[in-house]
Amino acid sequence: MKNPKALWQRPVFRIGIAVVFLIILGGAAGGIYFTQLPPEQPIQFPHNVHVGLGAQCLYCHPGAVSGPVAGLPSQSKCWGCHQQIKKQSPELEKLAGFVSRREPIPWVPVAIQPDFVHFNHAPHIAAGLNCESCHGNLAAMTVAEPQKGQNMGWCLNCHQKMAPENFTRLSDCSICHY
Ligand code: HEC
Ligand code: HEC
Ligand code: HEC
Ligand code: HEC
Numbered sequence: 001m002k003n004p005k006a007l008w009q010r011p012v013f014r015i016g017i018a019v020v021f022l023i024i025l026g027g028a029a030g031g032i033y034f035t036q037l038p039p040e041q042p043i044q045f046p047h048n049v050h051v052g053l054g055a056q057c058l059y060c061h062p063g064a065v066s067g068p069v070a071g072l073p074s075q076s077k078c079w080g081c082h083q084q085i086k087k088q089s090p091e092l093e094k095l096a097g098f099v100s101r102r103e104p105i106p107w108v109p110v111a112i113q114p115d116f117v118h119f120n121h122a123p124h125i126a127a128g129l130n131c132e133s134c135h136g137n138l139a140a141m142t143v144a145e146p147q148k149g150q151n152m153g154w155c156l157n158c159h160q161k162m163a164p165e166n167f168t169r170l171s172d173c174s175i176c177h178y
């Protein structure tokens with residue numbers, strides 16, 4: 001070949017680079033997308049249906065007002081209604097199966113902090129926050145979806161914004177790590 005173009009000037013090479021870039025970008029976006037997906041749950045529990053029927057968050061997660069842990073409903077709470085509802089479906093058969101085997105439903109946590117972080121619901125509810133401000137719009141979800149970016153900065157930013165007068169105490173390491 002006479003006077004070959006420099007490698008980087010060849011269209012094929014440039015297209016090749018562009019393709020590699022797109023693959024990397026696509027991979028990154030895919031990674032971000034997939035980490036937002038809810039985990040596989042033992043029953044595809046529809047929040048939207050139940051909240052739409054008027055069931056309150058606190059009816060199923062009553063611990064949030066009184067203490068650290070909001071709690072999940074027991075199968076007998078589910079069965080209290082579903083025993084009387086004639087509707088049949090594959091998901092409700094799974095529920096009936098857990099009930100007849102007297103087996104707790106092994107829900108997979110999605111809203112969870114590492115063990116070295118202590119979070120308490122009660123003071124947050126007492127301060128007037130609603131569930132949606134931290135957990136997203138459950139009325140539009142089936143199973144709960146993980147929310148992104150709930151790291152230390154997320155806690156601290158809100159404390160600074162909502163309670164600047166108490167921020168010295170609310171940013172003290174020992175209130176969240178002990
Ligand atoms: C307050 C009463 C009530 C409680 C408590 C309740 N449900 Fe339901 N649930 C309903 C009603 C009403 C429907 C709608 C039924 C229909 O579509 O006719 C429903 C629908 C469902 C469906 C969708 C059925 C389908 O496939 O279309 C699932 C799954 C379900 N419930 C599971 C549960 C589980 C699991 C629990 C406990 C964590 C629970 N429910 C607690 C009343 C209740
Ligand atoms: C200020 C933010 C915030 C608010 C407001 C909030 N939560 Fe949470 N929630 C969290 C965090 C953080 C966790 C993870 C806690 C952990 O792993 O120690 C969590 C965990 C949960 C869990 C799973 C663990 C458990 O505690 O049972 C449920 C269920 C829950 N929240 C329901 C609710 C409901 C219902 C409300 C409204 C009454 C609510 N949350 C309000 C931040 C919040
Ligand atoms: C009829 C009962 C019921 C009602 C009403 C209900 N939930 Fe749930 N919730 C469940 C069940 C069952 C699960 C476990 C399956 C899942 O993760 O979606 C759950 C899971 C959650 C989780 C994740 C818990 C974890 O372990 O990580 C959050 C957060 C949550 N609900 C918030 C809410 C909020 C906010 C509302 C009101 C808008 C609400 N729920 C209404 C039954 C209910
Ligand atoms: C959306 C806003 C918001 C977020 C997010 C938030 N908090 Fe808070 N937090 C508050 C408010 C408001 C108070 C009450 C402030 C006051 O007492 O003046 C509070 C109080 C606290 C307190 C003090 C409780 C007491 O006994 O007085 C602790 C501890 C705390 N938060 C931990 C956390 C942790 C850990 C996280 C993150 C996992 C977090 N918070 C996320 C708003 C938030």
Ligand code: HEC
Nearest residue numbers: 113114117150151152155156170171172173174175176177
């Ligand atoms: C309002 C609550 C809060 C306060 C105050 C707080 N932290 Fe944290 N911290 C968190 C949360 C939530 C996480 C978990 C972050 C995550 O999962 O990415 C965390 C994580 C950490 C980690 C682990 C970092 C990592 O990447 O895994 C260290 C170290 C840490 N905090 C140190 C501190 C120190 C030092 C202070 C005081 C200057 C402090 N924290 C104050 C909530 C808090």
